[in-house]
Amino acid sequence: DGGITQSPKYLFRKEGQNVTLSCEQNLNHDAMYWYRQDPGQGLRLIYYSQIVNDFQKGDIAEGYSVSREKKESFPLTVTSAQKNPTAFYLCASRTAHLDMQETQYFGPGTRLLVL
Amino acid sequence: KQEVTQIPAALSVPEGENLVLNCSFTDSAIYNLQWFRQDPGKGLTSLLLIQSSQREQTSGRLNASLDKSSGRSTLYIAASQPGDSATYLCAVRTGGTSYGKLTFGQGTILTVHP
Numbered sequence: 301d302g303g304i305t306q307s308p309k310y311l312f313r314k315e316g317q318n319v320t321l322s323c324e325q326n327l328n329h330d331a332m333y334w335y336r337q338d339p340g341q342g343l344r345l346i347y348y349s350q351i352v353n354d355f356q357k358g359d360i361a362e363g364y365s366v367s368r369e370k371k372e373s374f375p376l377t378v379t380s381a382q383k384n385p386t387a388f389y390l391c392a393s394r395t396a397h398l399d400m401q402e403t404q405y406f407g408p409g410t411r412l413l414v415l
Numbered sequence: 416k417q418e419v420t421q422i423p424a425a426l427s428v429p430e431g432e433n434l435v436l437n438c439s440f441t442d443s444a445i446y447n448l449q450w451f452r453q454d455p456g457k458g459l460t461s462l463l464l465i466q467s468s469q470r471e472q473t474s475g476r477l478n479a480s481l482d483k484s485s486g487r488s489t490l491y492i493a494a495s496q497p498g499d500s501a502t503y504l505c506a507v508r509t510g511g512t513s514y515g516k517l518t519f520g521q522g523t524i525l526t527v528h529p
Contacts, residue, residue, distance in 0.1 A: 304458075342419065342504060342519030343459075390458055403449060404517065406458035 303327065304407035306391050311412045313378065313385060321376045321410045323391035331394040332374040333404065336360060336387045343390060349374055378412060386414050417442045417509050421520035428495055428527055436490040436523045438505030443483050450479050450490050451504040453522070459504065463490070495527045 304325045313319045325332065330351055335343040345358030349368040363382025368374055374393075378385045388411050392404040418441045428434050438448070447466045451459040463472045463479040465488070471480040478491040492499060505520040 306458075340424075340521060342506075342521045344519075345516070388456075392459075403461045403464050406451075406460070408458045409456070411456070 304391060304393055304405055306389075306407040306410050308410060309408070311410055312415050313412060314415050316380045318377055318379050319412070321378070321389055321391075321412070323374045323376065323407060324372055325374075325391075325393045325405075325407075326372060327393055327395075327405060328371070329393035329395055329405070330371070332368070333392040333394070334358075334364075334366065334374070334376045335390045335392065337390060337409075338387050346376065346389075385412055387412060417445075417507060417516070417518045419505060419507055419518050419520035421503075421505055421523050423523060424521070425524040426526070428525075430495060430497060430527055430529050432495050432527075433491070433493050434495055434525075436492070436503050436505075436525070438488040438490070438520055440486045440488075440507045440518075442509055443486050444509060445483065446508040448479075448481055448488050448508075449506045449517075450477075450488075451506065453502045453504060455502075462503075492525075495525075497527050497529055499527050500525055 307322045333348045334346040337343050344360050346364050347366045349355040355366050355368050365377045390409045391407040394404045395402045420439050422437045449464045450462045453459050465472045465481045476493040481488045502522045502524050504522045506517050508517050
């Protein structure tokens with residue numbers, strides 16, 4: 301079955317620690333996205349990637365970093381510079397970044413908690 | 416800056432009732448509008464996507480309308496069922512950049528009780 305997988309489902313971060321959230325898709329999509337969701341709020345864009353080896357900052361990129369070495373994978377690192385990382389993180393992908401008609405497909409999410 | 420607002424924030428209805436969820440947006444220059452469903456602790460599932468040139472889309476018991484000029488969309492759910500209980504999110508895609516940014520509302524939490 302084609303889809304998007306995110307791991308782990310729950311992640312705990314200690315003070316000063318960097319943690320990496322995994323996102324893998326087998327949909328052959330070029331574009332991938334990371335969103336953050338806080339309680340009672342809509343999704344906010346962290347980073348997006350149109351193609352391998354390319355990525356752009358979204359609205360709330362500070363304290364986060366990404367890489368896109370493979371088409372299937374778009375890992376997100378939450379660095380120690382992110383002072384309020386507790387949130388639900390969602391990865392998404394789309395056929396083509398410039399295709400305005402196509403919807404985004406979402407993974408199941410990772411919940412990050414600070415110890 | 417595009418802003419998306421959803422009303423009500425929460426809704427509780429008895430099974431079988433027809434209901435309407437509302438979404439409003441401030442910038443009418445949109446490419447499309449989407450309605451998503453999110454179950455607790457899960458990702459988003461696309462329900463309906465309306466292009467800017469369209470007035471409505473239907474899928475089963477769901478009907479979404481779009482009035483671009485007034486900046487409004489409604490999601491109509493007919494004969495609601497307990498399985499419809501979830502958070503419903505509205506999102507609009509606007510231009511201005513090559514990305515065509517997707518802006519989300521904060522969602523409506525729907526509870527359908529037997």
